[in-house]
């Protein structure tokens with residue numbers, strides 16, 4: 001296919017068993033854009049049901065899309081799709097990483113990368129524009145992510161972008177990740193690379209991503225797009241009253257006078273960051289303050305950071321000198337959100353916002369990001385703490401092993417506890433290390449006490465031992481439906497971003513009516529009304545744009561711009577920005593409806609893929625689930641009442657009805673119907689599902 | 697202006713005559729003389745025969761003088777977060793494509809390990825794997841003698857535009873890449889698709905990179921002479937070491 005704007009025209013395929021390096025024509029896959037869409041398609045076409053995550057026949061698809069590398073705002077992300085080792089049935093899933101790696105793959109001339117097979121000894125892959133080599137990784141194996149990155153950079157030059165696994169991935173720890181650019185991780189995917197003996201993928205790209213649109217038109221569009229973006233999670237009003245702002249609210253737009261990146265040398269003030277000042281967008285979100293509290297957060301923040309092409313800096317880079325002297329790790333660490341809470345989540349006795357808490361947090365990063373250990377959205381540390389506090393570990397473990405573990409460090413709230421527990425899991429040391437390395441779903445099967453724990457609110461566990469992630473607390477039924485859809489913790493932020501804009505409820509409802517057909521699609525936080533059609537549309541559009549973001553690629557942690565910080569637009573954003581960006585970059589005609597159809601196609605394919613691996617006819621009952629607590633917590637207040645996110649069982653059944661209807665899925669089974677699949681250009685999927693007896 | 701053609705030569709050129717050159721060592725062209733030379737469409741500043749400053753066996757030449765630039769871009773590394781929106785703006789809005797290798801503001805090469813590269817190992821140097829400092833590199837719009845300009849065997853680097861940027865004339869550029877070897881800060885780039893070199897032209901005094909930075913980490917300031925700063929990158933000081941008769945042999949290979 002002739003290279004168009006955005007696309008490079010070819011996809012790289014590497015078979016590690018045979019050492020064969022081949023290319024695919026991107027045109028074959030264009031109906032799926034790239035990213036997760038491409039990943040699902042490759043799994044559907046090439047990986048038979050019954051295949052396990054660590055089988056050589058499994059594929060791991062490093063998916064980027066037409067926008068990646070183009071410079072379209074927030075286009076720096078990579079979706080890594082494979083059979084997901086943390087899921088009990090190893091159903092398809094995706095780990096999402098940001099950083100600079102995905103854009104570099106595009107600059108090297110590739111629209112995505114498919115890896116299959118298994119190398120007979122540890123190797124790393126070097127993509128130097130169109131020269132692709134499999135190199136020996138003997139000297140890297142056994143080392144952490146940082147050493148692997150440094151050694152590869154020494155070998156081929158410091159401008160190379162490296163995605164690597166640490167010892168956790170090598171040792172087939174299920175809760176492991178792929179890391180790139182210091183602080184970016186794709187959760188759950190480390191052991192798939194490890195199973196293939198693939199230590200790292202390093203890329204140098206010197207080429208261009210072409211922009212089809214006229215330069216001036218593209219520039220105007222980019223600045224228009226940027227003007228519709230607020231802070232991280234698309235907060236569009238500041239957290240505190242500001243001279244320029246009409247509203248303020250609970251957002252991540254926390255910049256203000258007298259607030260600093262205190263460890264910058266000399267310190268840098270975030271200051272007043274008004275909505276019209278695009279040259280201060282990178283200061284709007286002070287993630288150090290959000291993640292570490294005001295005192296330590298300001299004191300230890302060197303700067304913000306994040307992905308290619310993104311003005312919203314949601315990662316925070318810290319300097320905590322005590323880490324060197326007290327724990328013997330680098331004082332410099334970086335991460336965001338759960339990455340920053342990972343270390344802290346092994347404790348239940350650290351005062352939040354304290355110096356000791358930031359030490360635990362950043363020691364956690366230093367270890368986890370080098371070992372390539374994954375937090376599983378906090379689920380497995382929560383399980384360890386619970387099992388310890390309840391005496392489950394003591395009851396189950398051989399006393400000799402139990403006594404060898406420095407529990408007193410945990411009891412004392414000493415971050416040094418992490419040096420032991422993280423290593424124990426990374427190296428699968430002893431019974432405890434092995435059990436927790438397998439992740440919560442496999443642990444549940446061995447320890448029924450943990451399965452019971454997962455049914456409780458305190459566990460924050462949603463279903464199948466996966467953590468909740470912007471669930472019923474975000475939009476009630478909307479978040480509930482979304483959390484039922486995936487085979488890991490749900491990674492959807494479309495709905496939570498909309499609900500975290502900080503705009504007054506009346507404005508949210510007004511804009512909601514335009515987007516979802518009724519103001520009733522949007523409720524006050526924790527005061528949820530009964531299910532209605534608008535909420536089903538809200539949930540559907542959230543998922544459609546999630547998959548579009550993960551395929552284009554664009555960042556779902558801040559986009560879409562359904563609202564904006566612009567008072568002159570009455571805080572309206574533009575739901576068509578993704579399709580406009582795609583049209584401008586590729587030069588093709590793409591309407592909002594076209595693109596949403598593509599998003600639906602990707603969702604249907606994912607649904608079909610999951611059903612096929614499960615060999616399941618009744619997705620409604622056996623896949624789209626929620627744990628007990630969702631309907632029972634808090635016990636002293638009724639569902640759908642003021643102040644609670646408690647859902648009602650019958651109402652959620654109605655929610656499924658309305659949602660399946662929106663999706664074109666069968667109400668009884670939750671399966672995409674033949675008509676729906678055919679309309680989306682997925683007749684071959686319908687035929688295959690019918691052959692397997694999963695649809696009529 | 698992302699490139700310059702011969703047609704443009706002399707169009708907007710203004711000359712600030714020097715005030716402090718040591719008399720006798722420098723032959724200073726009068727404003728009228730200077731414009732006359734430029735006016736014929738060729739750059740007076742980069743003819744190969746005047747490359748030979750300080751080379752004993754070179755024929756004595758009238759030393760030419762180029763006007764200083766009016767502005768320059770400076771970066772503040774403590775504000776840079778490595779978003780690379782400046783690189784994107786430089787090439788997307790000037791060249792219609794997103795290509796960091798072509799960007800005339802340099803971020804990515806220092807982003808991971810700093811100016812010195814990875815040799816110190818992780819957590820020892822600068823950049824994302826070190827102390828987090830990202831040193832942006834920008835063209836200094838060097839004072840005369842302009843290293844890249846004088847290294848060009850084709851006289852393709854001209855001083856032009858409303859702000860006297862040092863700009864590559866693509867009609868004269870043969871893509872030999874001598875300027876890349878000559879710039880002490882490695883600031884000229886090569887567009888492999890066009891087979892032409894390129895360098896910062898200050899966007900006619902309205903720099904895209906500066907407008908694009910979400911951290912106010914780049915600023916467009918009145919020009920000052922930063923061409924004596926310690927070179928961050930190894931380079932061949934071609935303007936000093938290559939006498940005309942040697943330079944003329946370079947073009948046998950560097951076509």
Ligand code: SF4
Pocket residue numbers: 834835836837838842843844845862878879880881882883884895923
């Ligand atoms: S030598 Fe380098 S820094 Fe100086 S003007 Fe030329 S490109 Fe710019």
Ligand code: SF4
Pocket residue numbers: 769785786787790799800801895896897898899902903904905906
């Ligand atoms: S001033 Fe213009 S040409 Fe120079 S680096 Fe900035 S964007 Fe590029």
Ligand code: SF4
Pocket residue numbers: 771775776777778779780781782783803832908909910911912913914
């Ligand atoms: S746009 Fe600003 S913050 Fe971003 S890389 Fe360039 S100089 Fe750094």
